[in-house]
């Protein structure tokens with residue numbers, strides 16, 4: 397089988413419950429994907445979806461967003477699902493901006509809320 401496409405999953409703290417529920421509801425779809433995630437998000441998704449193999453990177457504020465940005469630049473991440481919290485100030489706001497900028501530069505599908513993510517995965521079964 398060809399290498400599966402890679403999706404990056406990230407959620408800010410206020411959105412982590414939502415991400416865990418979203419991943420669980422779509423566990424069978426994600427089974428066909430390689431999954432990378434920032435540290436804490438990845439832990440929550442792994443807990444919610446024991447059948448998946450979630451590759452956990454650093455936590456977002458400690459460089460995880462930048463790691464995923466680098467993977468987008470090298471062509472190793474093909475879709476970004478990032479449940480952002482627009483109501484809280486983030487110490488690593490510049491990293492968040494850099495990540496969404498790179499997803500735009502490299503023109504990969506990017507969902508920043510759950511409604512868009514649901515649509516994206518409907519269209520992107522590998």
Ligand SMILES: O=C(CO)COP(=O)(O)O
Pocket residue numbers: 406407408409433434435436437438454455456457460461488492
């Ligand atoms: O802060 C984040 C994204 O900007 C997410 O990082 P964690 O998944 O480690 O909480």
